[in-house]
Amino acid sequence: MELLKRKILEEGRALNDHVLLVDSFLNHQVDPELMRAVGEEFAARFADAGVTRVVTIESSGIAPAVMTALAMKLPMVILKKSPSAILQDGILQTEVFSFTKNAAYQLTLKRKFILPGDRVLLIDDFLANGEAAFGGIRLMEQAGAQVAGIGAVIAKAFQPGLKKLRDAGYRVEALAPVKRMAENTIEFE
Numbered sequence: 594m595e596l597l598k599r600k601i602l603e604e605g606r607a608l609n610d611h612v613l614l615v616d617s618f619l620n621h622q623v624d625p626e627l628m629r630a631v632g633e634e635f636a637a638r639f640a641d642a643g644v645t646r647v648v649t650i651e652s653s654g655i656a657p658a659v660m661t662a663l664a665m666k667l668p669m670v671i672l673k674k675s676p677s678a679i680l681q682d683g684i685l686q687t688e689v690f691s692f693t694k695n696a697a698y699q700l701t702l703k704r705k706f707i708l709p710g711d712r713v714l715l716i717d718d719f720l721a722n723g724e725a726a727f728g729g730i731r732l733m734e735q736a737g738a739q740v741a742g743i744g745a746v747i748a749k750a751f752q753p754g755l756k757k758l759r760d761a762g763y764r765v766e767a768l769a770p771v772k773r774m775a776e777n778t779i780e781f782e
């Protein structure tokens with residue numbers, strides 16, 4: 594998606610060979626016009642996937658996911674990173690390990706918001722190691738739903754997530770697949 598790639602080149606900053614700072618339009622301040630275009634792009638790419646619900650993980654996935662849901666005229670569900678491991682009635686949880694943060698969290702879903710038979714489009718801001726995406730997939734399976742596709746605004750293609758998800762048979766669309774980064778250099782695929 595050229596508009597997004599241009600924005601990354603203009604405002605993004607590679608801190609080193611694996612961390613991309615995009616907090617002026619995606620992770621801290623949010624550019625609503627760009628997010629609307631991102632949502633329309635995901636909606637077009639997954640138009641034939643029979644999606645019934647858009648799902649994301651708090652917090653930076655929410656802006657692109659809600660714009661995708663709006664463009665697809667579908668409901669959107671946020672998976673929570675609950676600090677509690679205490680199971681309650683009607684709650685599904687799975688543990689996700691974040692390599693970036695070197696810590697685990699419980700990804701949590703209230704069962705009533707995903708129905709058996711739902712075809713879910715998982716949207717997130719970054720795809721890195723794929724741990725969050727695989728956690729989302731596990732929760733959808735627990736809820737009896739199918740993952741119809743995965744959309745990443747930015748995918749760091751040199752990290753294992755993108756390949757692992759595709760090897761596992763999932764359809765993954767990355768709007769800005771980054772091939773290589775170095776301090777102050779960003780190259781797309």
Ligand code: G4P
Binds near residue numbers: 614615693694718
């Ligand atoms: P993974 O799910 O693909 O395995 O990734 P990982 O655990 O390593 O990522 C943890 C967090 O770091 C996620 O956000 C992810 O979006 C973010 N992240 C990963 N790589 C980058 C990067 O190069 N730049 C930026 N800015 N963020 C990155 P989070 O901690 O869940 O936070 P948030 O969604 O609340 O922002």
